[in-house]
Amino acid sequence: MADTQQIAKLFKELKIGIGEVSNISGVSQRQLRYWEQKGYIKPIDSSSGVRVYNFETICTVFFIKGKLDEGYTLSAAYEKSKSAYTKSKIIRKFFHNLVNGVEITDEKAAYGKILLGDNLHIDNEDYQVVGIVDDDGNHFEIKKKK
Structure with missing residues (x-):
């Protein structure tokens, strides 16, 4: 490819x-x-x-x-x-540069997650913003960085 x-x-x-x-x-x-x-x-x-x-x-x-x-x-x-x-x-x-941050969760349905970066810092905690494409459509999640 x-x-x-x-x-x-x-x-x-x-x-x-x-x-x-x-x-x-x-x-x-x-x-x-x-x-x-x-x-x-x-x-x-x-x-x-x-x-x-x-x-x-x-x-x-x-x-x-x-x-x-x-x-x-x-x-x-x-x-x-x-x-x-x-x-x-x-x-x-x-x-x-986000291509490497894409996770395929359902290849057939073309669903996945896109890491939009470690760009949130709240109360001395780091969070990630993740774009999600799934049965519910397009939406975002904010997750605490591990």
């Missing part, structure tokens, strides 16, 4: 031409070029005359298209895409 560095490399180096992006997203090539002119998306390289996009840009195209389909204007859809990107970046930073 690929490790996180290999997956990150895949997402960083994945390149898809404008025709395929248009086919999979439902956004015409003409619209994509217009979005480029507005500065909403940017090809990796178009010097050869062929526009090629990276994974991040393709995600932006899908996000904007979704917001347009919901009735947003192009500029509002783009602004929402910037906000969503920033939020996802914060979430990725927060969870980046």
Whole structure:
């Protein structure tokens, strides 16, 4: 199985031409070029005359298209895409190092516990915050550190 560095490399180096992006997203090539002119998306390289996009840009195209389909204007859809990107970046930073703190409690049901850190100190006692995914949904427990 690929490790996180290999997956990150895949997402960083994945390149898809404008025709395929248009086919999979439902956004015409003409619209994509217009979005480029507005500065909403940017090809990796178009010097050869062929526009090629990276994974991040393709995600932006899908996000904007979704917001347009919901009735947003192009500029509002783009602004929402910037906000969503920033939020996802914060979430990725927060969870980046938590993978080693994940305990699978039911693989088939995809239930488990996530150690969110030894970040509570109350009355000279140390506590851990644990995120839990189980039959009750998502919730947290605060446990005294052993």
